[in-house]
Amino acid sequence: MTTFNEIGISSPIMKALEKMGFEEATPIQAETIPLAMQGNDVIGQAQTGTGKTAAFGIPMIEKIDSKQRKIQGLVVAPTRELAIQVAEELNRLSKFKKVRALAIYGGSPMDRQIRALKDGPQIVVATPGRLLDHMRRKTIRINMVQTAILDEADEMLNMGFIDDIRDILKGIPEERQTLLFSATMPKEIRDIATNLMNDPKEVKVKAKEMTVENIDQFFIEIPEKFKFDTLNNHLDINAPELAIVFSRTKKRVDEITEGLQARGYRAEGIHGDLTQGKRMSVLNKFKGGRVDVLVATDVAARGLDISGVTHVYNFDIPQDPESYVHRIGRTGRAGRTGEAISFITPREMSHLQLIEKVTKSKMKRLTPPTNHDAQKGQQQVTVENILKTIEEKDLKTYHEAANTLLQEHDSISVVAAALKLMTKERRDTPVRISSVAPISVKKAQNSNDRRSNNKRFYGKRNQGGGGRNQGGRNNRKGNFQKRRNRD
């Protein structure tokens, strides 16, 4: 175990780490930070949720001269939400050094960003498209950048941003230090390392499996038409604190969201066709626990760090194993535990084996829960609420009424009636999810396919469009809140 002290981190950052509750450096931090602080270019690879943001953030902040109100650090990240999250984490790390990080991304007004840039942040975290826009309009000056960071480089490649990345790096002084984080090292990323980085050192935190071991992985073999009810049942039984449900297309995300809302869950959807404002508000509601189930395309698969996500469902199994690793990595972060449950149609069973082979991990088979199991699960939630109330609350004012009831009825009937009143009863609102073709293994093995597929996941870049504005029902609050213990 390595402490941050041993790495020789300055006191303002030590103070911030203490405030953030970071006691020991994670392995990727212990290896990357010293190398980067010595001035090396670094290529980093490590499992999901193991603290890569601070691994690149700390050495970058250390180098910044807080008196200079010029951009000295630049981070490029694939999605808007990730850019915002990384900027927030950097601002926490630099709190006592008076260094400010600003996120700039598409879908948000240009003029507001230009004003914020004029305020003199020392770090900018940007999505590639919007950053290039600012560079072309000369509304951003990156000629003083000393550290450039590419987070989720392979995903930026998948999204078709590779030329943008090259153009961005070419706009930064050559004496810069470059840190690159990528889950995989395809040829195009290797080319960047060879041509646009300076003798990079590779840090690869070795793990037996690509997935984090504190995520329990399950699969349910289930025909397409039973997926929705199975999800419904599973949610009822497990009462997740926060759950993310991944689906393959934007249309299905909308349909699953509406279906869950109709059945009384507090669910919201997120995908690339929603306006940026809607995307942010959905994510904030989910982070704040005002939404319990986030239904998403892969736009939410990479990098997002939301504490309290206990369950990840693959309503549709992803085409490629990499996506699987990142999706399930939204739970089990920073040493916590989590569960991942993947729905596999019978025709997709061979795809499951491919995923298991690539990730070197096994998923345990679950039998699909029945409606009866779900009902029992819901009753169990009520029972736990009752037990907690007995332990924690002063119930004297109810004693007289309880006594009267028990004089007139047998105790089983009285308790059963109370349970019935307190238990969420199933709504049988019919829900239809339009079907998709099962994933074929042959297709998945063709790596070129991933790119075209992602276009579907993310939609057109910077595209606006109609979001939905329905609020979820509130009646599951009690069930979910019981297990909520947010930090």
Ligand SMILES: Nc1ncnc2c1ncn2[C@@H]1O[C@H](COP(=O)(O)OP(=O)(O)OP(=O)(O)O)[C@@H](O)[C@H]1O
């Ligand atoms: N040394 C540490 N001690 C405790 N918590 C930490 C430490 N470093 C990072 N964390 C926390 O762990 C969580 C995950 O960190 P982060 O998002 O940087 O992971 P990541 O490796 O980038 O994951 P992903 O591959 O999903 O992008 C965050 O909430 C972060 O604040």
Ligand SMILES: [Mg+2]
């Ligand atoms: Mg990350």
